[in-house]
Amino acid sequence: MRLPEPNPASGVQCAVKLRIRDNSIRLRLMRGEVDALRADGLVSAGTAFPGSRSFRYCVESSPASVNPAAFFSDNELIVRLPETAVLAWATTEQVSIRGEQLLDDGERLTILVEKDFVCLAGRDDEDESDMYPHPAAGEAGC
Numbered sequence: 001m002r003l004p005e006p007n008p009a010s011g012v013q014c015a016v017k018l019r020i021r022d023n024s025i026r027l028r029l030m031r032g033e034v035d036a037l038r039a040d041g042l043v044s045a046g047t048a049f050p051g052s053r054s055f056r057y058c059v060e061s062s063p064a065s066v067n068p069a070a071f072f073s074d075n076e077l078i079v080r081l082p083e084t085a086v087l088a089w090a091t092t093e094q095v096s097i098r099g100e101q102l103l104d105d106g107e108r109l110t111i112l113v114e115k116d117f118v119c120l121a122g123r124d125d126e127d128e129s130d131m132y133p134h135p136a137a138g139e140a141g142c
Contacts, residue, residue, distance in 0.1 A: 016045040017116060018057055018077075023109050025070055027059055027079060028116035037061055038090040041083070059113060061086040068099030068111040079111060089115075 017028040033043045037059055044058035057077040065082040072078075085097050096114040103109055 016043055016057070016059065018045070023103070023107055024112070025077070025079065025109065026112045026114065027057075028114050029059065030116045034090050034115060037086055067101075068097060068113070069101050070109060070111055079113065081113060089113075 015030065016033055019026040019028075029037065029043065037043050038061070041061040042058055044056060046054050046056040048054045053075070055075050055077075058079070060078060060080045061083045062080050063083040065080050067082065068085075069080050070077065071080070081097055088094060089097050096112055098113075099111045101109045101111060
């Protein structure tokens with residue numbers, strides 16, 4: 001499946017954060033991205049490399065999905081989430097959607113999709129205007 005190009009007309013500029021470590025995938029979405037995922041069923045982003053190569057990744061909401069799952073093909077990573085889980089997550093204080101997927105070798109792939117929170121220690125190089133307020137903001141010792 002080829003991912004669609006980002007649609008600038010949607011008004012959502014995607015900056016989905018992706019972290020891959022061993023057999024775990026973590027994506028963090030800002031408010032606008034969570035809203036777009038709920039409304040449109042898809043948010044995507046990508047990274048360009050020399051030689052006109054790119055790596056694309058997306059999060060999809062699917063009414064046919066029962067559990068979070070990940071698929072990788074043709075330099076594209078697709079994380080598919082159950083639509084019911086996305087709707088509950090997007091409209092509540094729930095922080096994340098988590099799942100595990102059994103791999104061919106018997107290992108497990110951990111999938112975590114989270115709301116992106118404002119950093120407790122501000123950073124000059126990051127626009128945090130569309131991030132969720134950090135739940136620990138204002139607490140002593142954070």
